Amino acid sequence: MRTNATAQNGFSLVELMVSVVIGLLAVMFATRLMVGGEQSKAASVGGSDAMQNGMLALFSINTDASQAGWGLNDDLVNGCNTRMTDAEGFALATAARDGAAITPLAPAVIADGGTGSDTLTLYSGTGMAGAGSTSVWQNYIGGTSIGVASVSPFGFNQGDVIVVAPEPAGGDCTVAQLSAAPAASVLQIASGTAWRYNTGNLGVLYNGGQARVFNLGPANKLSFHTWSVSNGVLQLRATDLAGTAARPQAVVGNVVALKAQYGFDTRAGSAFNPKAGMRVGRWSTAMVDADGDGSTGAPGDWQRIAALRIAVIARGAMPERPAAGQTTCTATTAPMTVFGTAAPAGVSASPVQVALGVPNDAVSWTCYRYRVFETIVPIRNAGWRP
Structure with missing residues (x-):
C-alpha cells in the first residue's frame, strides 16, 4: 500500500533571507531618520539658546x-584722571594717556582684548x-573737611558720593563720600565703616577758588x-550690587565674547558743537587723538565719545556631534567677525575678528552654533554739558 507525503506550508530559506534584508533596510532608514531629526533638533535648540542668551546679554x-x-x-570731570x-x-578701569596709565572718569572705558573678549566699564x-556742583572756597591741604562756597542749592546730602576736580582742568580728580550733612559750607569726608569711599584724606591738594565739587x-x-566675559559667562x-564690587557676578551663560568700540566725534574747530548734537566720525576699540591736540587719551578725547558700538557673541547650550565617520565637528568652521558694516552712513567700519574658543572647555568650539548681536548706543549725556 502506498501513502502520499503530506504537503508542508511555511517560508523557504530564500524568503526568510529577503525578509531579513528588508527589515534591516527599514531599521537603517529609521535610524537615519531619527539621527537626522536629533541633529535638526540640536541645531534648532542651540540656535534658540544662543538667541535668548545673546538678547539678554x-x-x-x-x-x-x-x-x-x-x-x-562737565568738562572738568569727563576724562579726568x-x-x-x-x-x-x-x-576704576585703567586706560592710557600718551603711554602712561591713568584711571579716567568717562562714560565708558574699553580694555581691548584683541581677538578675545573686551572688558567694558560704564560710569554713571x-x-x-545731573551735574550739581559748588566751588572749593578754602585751600584744601588735607584732612576730613572741605570748605566750599555753598551746598544748599545743589542738594548735597549725607552719604552722597562727590568728585573734587581742579579748575581749570589739568590735575587729578578724587572721589569721596559725605560723612555728615553739610553745615556752615563745609563738606565732611571722615573715614569709617559706613563711608566706603573715604580714607580720611583726599590725597590731592586743591587751592581755594581753583576747584569744584560735583555731586554724583x-x-x-x-x-x-564693569562688564566682562570669563569661561563662557557674561559677568x-x-x-x-552687593557683593560684586571686587568679585564679578555671573549674569548670562554661554556668552563667549563681548566686543566694544568707541564712536568718536572727530569734527574740527567750530564744527564740533556738542550742545547741537554729537556725530560719530570714527570707530575704534583703542583711544585715539579725537580732538587733534597731539595727545592721545587727554580729557578732550574722552569728551569726543559720541556713541558705543557693542557686540555680544552667544552660543547654544548643547554641542553638536561630528558627522558619521568624522572626528571633528563642523557646526562652525571659522572665527566670527563683528562690526563689519558701515554705520552710520558714510562712516567706515572697523571690523574685528573674534576667536570663539572657551578656555578649559572639553568640547571644541567647532561643535557649537553661534549668534552675533550688535547695537549702537548713543552717549546721550555727552552733549548735555553745563
Missing part, C-alpha cells in the same frame, strides 16, 4: 550704556541735578559697572 549692557556719563558730563578708594574693592552717577548722588545707587562688577 545685549539688553543688559545696552541699558547701562544708555545712561553712561550722567553726572560726569581720578583717584578712588573703595572699601568693598571696586577699582544718580544725582538729581547716593552711594548705594552709584552706577559704576558684572558693580558698586551698586
Whole structure:
C-alpha cells in the first residue's frame, strides 16, 4: 500500500533571507531618520539658546550704556584722571594717556582684548541735578573737611558720593563720600565703616577758588559697572550690587565674547558743537587723538565719545556631534567677525575678528552654533554739558 507525503506550508530559506534584508533596510532608514531629526533638533535648540542668551546679554549692557556719563558730563570731570578708594574693592578701569596709565572718569572705558573678549566699564552717577556742583572756597591741604562756597542749592546730602576736580582742568580728580550733612559750607569726608569711599584724606591738594565739587548722588545707587566675559559667562562688577564690587557676578551663560568700540566725534574747530548734537566720525576699540591736540587719551578725547558700538557673541547650550565617520565637528568652521558694516552712513567700519574658543572647555568650539548681536548706543549725556 502506498501513502502520499503530506504537503508542508511555511517560508523557504530564500524568503526568510529577503525578509531579513528588508527589515534591516527599514531599521537603517529609521535610524537615519531619527539621527537626522536629533541633529535638526540640536541645531534648532542651540540656535534658540544662543538667541535668548545673546538678547539678554545685549539688553543688559545696552541699558547701562544708555545712561553712561550722567553726572560726569562737565568738562572738568569727563576724562579726568581720578583717584578712588573703595572699601568693598571696586577699582576704576585703567586706560592710557600718551603711554602712561591713568584711571579716567568717562562714560565708558574699553580694555581691548584683541581677538578675545573686551572688558567694558560704564560710569554713571544718580544725582538729581545731573551735574550739581559748588566751588572749593578754602585751600584744601588735607584732612576730613572741605570748605566750599555753598551746598544748599545743589542738594548735597549725607552719604552722597562727590568728585573734587581742579579748575581749570589739568590735575587729578578724587572721589569721596559725605560723612555728615553739610553745615556752615563745609563738606565732611571722615573715614569709617559706613563711608566706603573715604580714607580720611583726599590725597590731592586743591587751592581755594581753583576747584569744584560735583555731586554724583547716593552711594548705594552709584552706577559704576564693569562688564566682562570669563569661561563662557557674561559677568558684572558693580558698586551698586552687593557683593560684586571686587568679585564679578555671573549674569548670562554661554556668552563667549563681548566686543566694544568707541564712536568718536572727530569734527574740527567750530564744527564740533556738542550742545547741537554729537556725530560719530570714527570707530575704534583703542583711544585715539579725537580732538587733534597731539595727545592721545587727554580729557578732550574722552569728551569726543559720541556713541558705543557693542557686540555680544552667544552660543547654544548643547554641542553638536561630528558627522558619521568624522572626528571633528563642523557646526562652525571659522572665527566670527563683528562690526563689519558701515554705520552710520558714510562712516567706515572697523571690523574685528573674534576667536570663539572657551578656555578649559572639553568640547571644541567647532561643535557649537553661534549668534552675533550688535547695537549702537548713543552717549546721550555727552552733549548735555553745563
